[in-house]
Amino acid sequence: MGTHSGHGRLGAGVTAGVAGLALAAWLSGRRAARGTASTEPVRAARACHRSSALLAGSVLADSAMEHERGAYANPAMYVPPLMAALVLLAGAHGGGDARPQRHRVRHAVYGGAMATGVAGTGFHLYNILKRPGRWSWHNLFHAAPLGAPMALLLAGGLGLAAERVRHGRTRVPRLLGRPAGQALGLLVGAGLLGTTGEAALLHFRGAFQHRAMVLPVSLPPLAAAALLHAAVAPPTRRPLARWLLRLVRLLGWLGMAFHTRGIARRQGGWRNWSQNLFAGPPLPAPPSFSALAVAGLAALRLREKRA
Amino acid sequence: MCADARERPRGAHGRAPDVFRRGGWVPMREYDDRDAVDFAIVGTGAGGATLACRLAELGFRVVAFDAGAWWRPLEEFASDEEHQAKLYWTDDRLCDGADPVRLGSNNSGKAVGGSTVHFAMVSLRFRPEWFKARSQLGYGADWPLDWREMWRYYARVERALRIAGPVRYPWGPHRGRYPYRAHELNEAALVLARGAEALGIRWTPTPLATLSAPRGPAHPCVYRGFCVSGCATNAKQSALVTWIPRALAAGAEIRDLAMVGRVAVDGADRATGVEYLREGRWRFQRARNVVVAGYAVETPRLLLLSATGRHPQGLANSSGLLGRYFTVHANQAVWGTMDDEIRSYKGPPSLAITEHWNYADEGKDFFGGYCYMSQGPLPVVWAVTQGGRGLWGKPLRAEMQKYNHQAGLKIVGETLPQADNRVTLADTKDAYGLPVARVTHAYCDNDRRLIAHSMDFMSRALAAAGARDLWRETDDTCHMAGTARMGDDPHCSVVDADCRSWDIRNLWICDGSVFPTVGGVNPSLTIQALALRTADRIAALAGRGEL
Ligand SMILES: Cc1cc2nc3c(=O)[nH]c(=O)nc-3n(C[C@H](O)[C@H](O)[C@H](O)COP(=O)(O)OP(=O)(O)OC[C@H]3O[C@@H](n4cnc5c(N)ncnc54)[C@H](O)[C@@H]3O)c2cc1C
Numbered sequence: 001m002g003t004h005s006g007h008g009r010l011g012a013g014v015t016a017g018v019a020g021l022a023l024a025a026w027l028s029g030r031r032a033a034r035g036t037a038s039t040e041p042v043r044a045a046r047a048c049h050r051s052s053a054l055l056a057g058s059v060l061a062d063s064a065m066e067h068e069r070g071a072y073a074n075p076a077m078y079v080p081p082l083m084a085a086l087v088l089l090a091g092a093h094g095g096g097d098a099r100p101q102r103h104r105v106r107h108a109v110y111g112g113a114m115a116t117g118v119a120g121t122g123f124h125l126y127n128i129l130k131r132p133g134r135w136s137w138h139n140l141f142h143a144a145p146l147g148a149p150m151a152l153l154l155a156g157g158l159g160l161a162a163e164r165v166r167h168g169r170t171r172v173p174r175l176l177g178r179p180a181g182q183a184l185g186l187l188v189g190a191g192l193l194g195t196t197g198e199a200a201l202l203h204f205r206g207a208f209q210h211r212a213m214v215l216p217v218s219l220p221p222l223a224a225a226a227l228l229h230a231a232v233a234p235p236t237r238r239p240l241a242r243w244l245l246r247l248v249r250l251l252g253w254l255g256m257a258f259h260t261r262g263i264a265r266r267q268g269g270w271r272n273w274s275q276n277l278f279a280g281p282p283l284p285a286p287p288s289f290s291a292l293a294v295a296g297l298a299a300l301r302l303r304e305k306r307a
Numbered sequence: 308m309c310a311d312a313r314e315r316p317r318g319a320h321g322r323a324p325d326v327f328r329r330g331g332w333v334p335m336r337e338y339d340d341r342d343a344v345d346f347a348i349v350g351t352g353a354g355g356a357t358l359a360c361r362l363a364e365l366g367f368r369v370v371a372f373d374a375g376a377w378w379r380p381l382e383e384f385a386s387d388e389e390h391q392a393k394l395y396w397t398d399d400r401l402c403d404g405a406d407p408v409r410l411g412s413n414n415s416g417k418a419v420g421g422s423t424v425h426f427a428m429v430s431l432r433f434r435p436e437w438f439k440a441r442s443q444l445g446y447g448a449d450w451p452l453d454w455r456e457m458w459r460y461y462a463r464v465e466r467a468l469r470i471a472g473p474v475r476y477p478w479g480p481h482r483g484r485y486p487y488r489a490h491e492l493n494e495a496a497l498v499l500a501r502g503a504e505a506l507g508i509r510w511t512p513t514p515l516a517t518l519s520a521p522r523g524p525a526h527p528c529v530y531r532g533f534c535v536s537g538c539a540t541n542a543k544q545s546a547l548v549t550w551i552p553r554a555l556a557a558g559a560e561i562r563d564l565a566m567v568g569r570v571a572v573d574g575a576d577r578a579t580g581v582e583y584l585r586e587g588r589w590r591f592q593r594a595r596n597v598v599v600a601g602y603a604v605e606t607p608r609l610l611l612l613s614a615t616g617r618h619p620q621g622l623a624n625s626s627g628l629l630g631r632y633f634t635v636h637a638n639q640a641v642w643g644t645m646d647d648e649i650r651s652y653k654g655p656p657s658l659a660i661t662e663h664w665n666y667a668d669e670g671k672d673f674f675g676g677y678c679y680m681s682q683g684p685l686p687v688v689w690a691v692t693q694g695g696r697g698l699w700g701k702p703l704r705a706e707m708q709k710y711n712h713q714a715g716l717k718i719v720g721e722t723l724p725q726a727d728n729r730v731t732l733a734d735t736k737d738a739y740g741l742p743v744a745r746v747t748h749a750y751c752d753n754d755r756r757l758i759a760h761s762m763d764f765m766s767r768a769l770a771a772a773g774a775r776d777l778w779r780e781t782d783d784t785c786h787m788a789g790t791a792r793m794g795d796d797p798h799c800s801v802v803d804a805d806c807r808s809w810d811i812r813n814l815w816i817c818d819g820s821v822f823p824t825v826g827g828v829n830p831s832l833t834i835q836a837l838a839l840r841t842a843d844r845i846a847a848l849a850g851r852g853e854l
Pocket residue numbers: 349350351352353354355372373374375411412413414415416417418419420421422423425426427428429430431535565566567568600601602603605606609786787817818819820829830831832834
């Protein structure tokens with residue numbers, strides 16, 4: 001990073017990441033266009049697209065920055081940001097698409113993202129295990145993060161779920177042989193727990209030095225539990241689960257605000273952004289909670305409609 | 308903005324520098340010279356600052372003196388090794404003996420915060436058996452303390468300094484979780500790790516007194532590696548940014564640029580205060596108790612300088628041991644060249660450590676132990692090290708070009724306390740007009756065996772990690788201790804377990820001087836643990852009216 005071109009590329013990478021995240025954020029907040037008589041499955045599918053897009057935005061920003069820091073030492077490191085960008089676009093497209101059919105290209109993108117996520121997890125695991133100390137706290141903290149490729153896997157999974165749900169031939173959409181609301185609820189519940197795991201690991205690394213750092217390891221598991229319960233219990237209205245998921249959705253953005261402040265607390269603060277965006281808490285990470293909450297709310301709605 | 312910290316005292320007029328804010332000040336309570344304060348403390352390093360803080364927090368009226376300046380790290384610490392020599396105690400001292408020590412940058416500081424302002428932050432506990440080295444391991448002397456009690460005080464210091472350490476420490480009895488997580492390893496540390504794994508011994512990220520996450524107004528470490536030149540971010544948890552601000556908040560007064568030249572005692576063998584030079588004028592602060600915490604050379608020197616008719620050999624010296632048992636750590640290294648770029652100067656210098664030879668008792672032909680750590684010398688230090696090998700001109704230039712590929716392992720090795728290694732007064736006088744210290748030092752055979760063992764082992768480890776062209780740095784020492792040893796018996800020690808002088812009951816010594824043995828680990832954590840204990844003991848004694 002000592003050179004000017006390095007600095008320029010860094011700036012470009014960060015800008016791309018941030019722009020992606022902003023786009024995804026905008027998408028996630030967008031309501032379905034008025035007047036179109038969307039069925040509940042299509043509504044749910046569009047929510048899943050947006051959720052997937054937001055998650056992908058977070059992965060894009062994060063992987064573009066982290067792999068930039070790793071100087072793209074291996075050409076394979078270009079793949080995740082690229083895939084994440086495609087998922088983001090697919091989500092943008094799917095989020096506005098009211099047709100009850102799957103879309104081939106989107107479908108392929110989501111499949112590709114999942115494959116990248118699996119491969120990435122393998123790469124990152126290899127990176128951990130080849131370092132002295134192998135499977136140790138230290139390498140979990142500082143070697144390639146396991147949670148990051150898994151987020152791409154999850155984004156792809158949510159996208160695929162969206163395609164399947166909207167493509168329902170029956171009145172009650174199904175996913176993996178189960179009612180879609182249930183399957184989606186299980187997927188998102190697991191995703192929330194996994195994301196909590198990553199937040200727990202990284203906040204443990206940060207020694208929970210700020211009180212607010214316990215929020216993302218306490219609230220999301222509660223929401224996940226409520227969602228999982230709603231998924232397996234007989235379908236009915238679940239106001240508690242809904243409120244918890246709404247709080248988690250808020251938490252993601254709140255987390256980003258806290259991370260903004262965390263960056264300001266490093267030496268040089270935001271004036272030294274080119275260092276502190278990397279050294280400080282990851283700006284794009286917390287909105288992945290918002291993304292999952294969006295999909296979780298869609299799952300709840302499906303479930304309430306006995307799907 | 309401000310004048311040089313060495314020109315005019317900054318702790319004055321009811322305020323003191325706020326080390327966390329550029330140009331900021333915090334209020335400071337002040338005491339009159341004639342007001343007999345509860346404690347006058349000489350030195351504000353690891354021992355003095357910690358004790359000043361705790362005594363003030365326990366409600367005592369405290370004035371602490373330091374000959375050094377009160378720096379503002381955020382503004383005044385340059386990324387310049389030569390400039391930062393302003394932090395070292397470089398006043399004249401004479402060094403002799405068969406193996407004279409080099410005093411200055413690598414072992415003594417002169418600043419508010421003492422040597423901790425430019426120390427390397429390695430924060431280790433003693434191996435429990437070392438507190439009973441004589442009776443359990445057969446060498447040196449026993450400490451009059453129980454390791455379990457020290458273990459509790461270690462934990463308190465670690466919490467107070469937010470030590471960043473590994474989740475699990477591989478050696479010794481269980482210890483609680485370090486408050487902050489260990490720092491990311493640099494390449495130099497990974498070299499140590501690979502070597503250790505190749506030889507089948509354990510290693511760990513080093514517990515360090517520098518922040519791995521924010522702490523209030525203090526920034527986390529930025530891994531620039533200027534630690535032993537003073538930390539410009541306040542990540543380093545030196546006494547200057549930890550105990551001193553707390554002491555001020557609790558009502559202690561700190562006097563910078565205040566050189567104490569004599570501790571006064573009355574005819575009843577009670578200390579009455581200290582004579583000190585500040586702003587060109589000798590003054591006298593009255594005190595009910597005096598604590599000397601000037602480190603292992605200046606502490607005995609001051610007590611020797613304070614000799615009176617009733618105490619012709621110096622204060623607290625009826626045992627004749629004051630100044631004796633001057634003990635250092637052996638600090639030898641093995642260096643080599645790696646194929647890959649290492650850039651060892653990135654980050655704190657000693658990010659990885661193995662204490663294997665502190666805890667293993669088999670396979671040794673010597674008493675005591677050593678740890679070794681990865682290294683990160685800055686360029687000037689590195690060039691001087693090369694000069695020490697006799698390199699000059701072209702060969703020096705060639706060697707310096709390999710700088711980015713160097714990796715090294717360096718020990719902190721226990722040397723044995725010897726009565727003839729000692730601090731005495733010389734005839735020469737310093738700028739204050741006071742006789743300077745003469746420091747006499749020689750290794751014993753056991754020390755040489757330990758050093759040889761360590762160099763052989765580190766050579767194997769470094770080679771196993773892939774280093775070529777190995778060479779040995781044979782002559783360095785670090786840390787100092789022993790010149791006012793603690794013990795159970797007034798005939799064999801200078802102070803008791805509470806750091807209280809046997810001879811003058813309101814005179815205390817609270818710094819590295821009181822160590823009877825040094826173990827194979829850096830001393831600052833132990834010094835601070837002792838200071839915390841001493842503060843508690845003083846409060847307990849005061850509560851019983853036994854001060
Ligand atoms: C380069 C370096 C690296 C180190 N690295 C480590 C490490 O990684 N880990 C570790 O545990 N230890 C380390 N140490 C050692 C550690 O810093 C010291 O052991 C510790 O600070 C000693 O504490 P002290 O209170 O005895 O003395 P000091 O901290 O040295 O404080 C003594 C103070 O007393 C003042 N003083 C002395 N005489 C007088 C007087 N007559 N009047 C007024 N003031 C006086 C001095 O100015 C000084 O500020 C390192 C030391 C150095 C120099």
